[in-house]
Amino acid sequence: MFFSKSKNVVGLDIGSSAIKLVELKEKKGGTYQLVKMGMERLSPEAIVDGSIMDSSMVVETISRLNSERAVKNSNYATSLSGHSVIIKKISLPAMSPEELAESIQWEAEQYIPFDVKDVNIDTFPLESGNEATGQMDVLLVAAKRDMINDYTSVVNEAGLAPAIVDVDAFAVQNCFESNYELSRNETIVLINAGASVVNINIIANGATTFTRDVTIGGNQFTEEIQKQLNVSYDEAEALKIGGGHSETDSVVPQEVERVLGTVAEQMAGEIQRSLDFYAATAADAHIAKVFLSGGTAKIPAVFKTIERRVGAPVEILNPFKKIAVDTRRFDPEYVMDVAPMAAVAVGLGLRYVGDK
Numbered sequence: 566m567f568f569s570k571s572k573n574v575v576g577l578d579i580g581s582s583a584i585k586l587v588e589l590k591e592k593k594g595g596t597y598q599l600v601k602m603g604m605e606r607l608s609p610e611a612i613v614d615g616s617i618m619d620s621s622m623v624v625e626t627i628s629r630l631n632s633e634r635a636v637k638n639s640n641y642a643t644s645l646s647g648h649s650v651i652i653k654k655i656s657l658p659a660m661s662p663e664e665l666a667e668s669i670q671w672e673a674e675q676y677i678p679f680d681v682k683d684v685n686i687d688t689f690p691l692e693s694g695n696e697a698t699g700q701m702d703v704l705l706v707a708a709k710r711d712m713i714n715d716y717t718s719v720v721n722e723a724g725l726a727p728a729i730v731d732v733d734a735f736a737v738q739n740c741f742e743s744n745y746e747l748s749r750n751e752t753i754v755l756i757n758a759g760a761s762v763v764n765i766n767i768i769a770n771g772a773t774t775f776t777r778d779v780t781i782g783g784n785q786f787t788e789e790i791q792k793q794l795n796v797s798y799d800e801a802e803a804l805k806i807g808g809g810h811s812e813t814d815s816v817v818p819q820e821v822e823r824v825l826g827t828v829a830e831q832m833a834g835e836i837q838r839s840l841d842f843y844a845a846t847a848a849d850a851h852i853a854k855v856f857l858s859g860g861t862a863k864i865p866a867v868f869k870t871i872e873r874r875v876g877a878p879v880e881i882l883n884p885f886k887k888i889a890v891d892t893r894r895f896d897p898e899y900v901m902d903v904a905p906m907a908a909v910a911v912g913l914g915l916r917y918v919g920d921k
Contacts, residue, residue: 574642574728575601576913578736579623579716580906581612582760582783582860586630587910588638589888597743597915598889601634604903609784609798614761615647617715620722627723641725642913646733647762649712651677651684652704652776654691659701665690669705677707684709691772704773706732728918733757734764734776736912737858737882743915744886747771751853755882756836756871757908758861760784763832765839767852775843779835783861786828793824806863822866829866833874840875858882858908884911 578585588601605626611619653676660668665688673686689704708730717727731739737757747753749771757764760783767775783805790801794816804821844850855877861867862881872879884907890900 572640572918573638574640574914574916574918575636575638575725576736576910576916577627577641577643577720578733578907578909578913579612579617579627579643579719580759580860580909581607581615581762582609583607583906584623584626584630585903585907585910586634586636587907587914588634588636589911589914592889596887596889599885599891599895599900601636602895602900602907603630603634604906605630612761614780615645615649615712617719620715620719623719624722627719627725631723631725639724639726640728640918641720642729642731642916643716643720643727644731644733644736644909644913645708645712645716646759646764646778647780648778649709650732650778651679651707652732652734652773654774655703655705656700657703659699662690665703673705673707676705679707679709681707683711685713692770708732729913729916729920731913731916733759733762733909734766734778735773736909737764738766738768738773738912739915740858740884740908740912741856741882743911744882744884744888745856748853752847752849752851754840754852754855754875754877756855756857756859758782758832758857758859758867760860763836763859763861765836767840767843769847769849774847775839777839777842779832779839781832781835783859783864785831786825786861786864789824789828790821794820807865825864825866826870829864829870830874832861832867833870836871837874852877855879856882858884858905860906862905881905882908884908 576587583604583606586603589597590600592598611622669688674681684707687706691702713730720727737755752769755766763779765777786805787801790804857879883904
């Protein structure tokens with residue numbers, strides 16, 4: 566997005582808890598096939614609040630995933646989220662793409678809390694403008710240059726080419742639109758709940774109308790289990806997803822459920838506040854459905870609590886719903902198990918070098 570339909574790219578989701586790699590191949594009829602896939606966990610100290618703290622570990626992990634999966638394509642797409650990314654829908658006088666490109670630097674100053682010299686800016690005209698008043702709606706996207714450089718540097722240092730830098734929320738939307746039928750007269754919400762950030766993307770009339778990144782995620786669940794139940798980080802991680810047993814047999818399932826339920830309420834509360842904020846400004850704020858992705862989606866308490874608080878049906882997003890997966894090459898159970906975590910990587914793997 567921040568770099569200049571030719572060659573496909575390898576999707577690389579550099580998350581704060583794991584790095585996910587997905588390579589897809591386009592088949593006849595516009596369908597896709599899974600070619601390569603890999604995931605490797607990172608130490609919790611490697612990436613903190615979206616900032617890469619241990620670049621050598623991240624570079625080593627990318628290199629290992631790339632070589633172990635024998636990926637031949639060196640063009641990679643990665644993405645950003647969190648406080649270094651600003652996405653706003655703004656209204657401007659109707660103008661040509663060339664005029665928009667010239668004027669956006671000046672227009673952006675009033676919407677971005679950073680110095681415009683420190684950010685890369687991109688725009689996406691939306692169809693929701695009002696022609697009668699001569700106005701156009703534009704999605705303004707800005708990302709801090711130092712953050713872009715950090716993420717492209719680790720890809721470069723792994724001996725690969727960072728062809729595209731996208732935004733997590735849009736990568737998930739790309740993944741969703743390739744796998745599901747999107748009704749233009751329904752409002753749906755895409756929630757990608759990662760380890761440290763929850764990306765919220767509201768789509769109405771077929772286009773993004775509101776996005777927000779909330780700094781809460783799976784790490785909070787792990788930390789609370791550690792703190793309240795006095796267990797190690799690894800044990801807390803295992804207990805969080807329901808597959809763990811306390812080494813000391815001192816942790817009872819009801820205690821784990823209580824902690825998970827408390828943090829899930831906090832997360833659902835943050836999501837609900839964002840949806841309420843949107844509802845206050847939207848003409849039709851009725852939400853038809855919520856699609857949930859990200860590693861934190863695997864925690865049952867999260868799914869149930871969001872569904873109850875939002876008051877709309879919630880479905881776990883399947884990024885491989887319409888993607889052909891050869892069961893002789895990929896274990897279908899493993900693919901389904903990691904599917905919620907693969908949404909961003911799949912969305913990135915659907916991109917092409919030089920596309921918009």
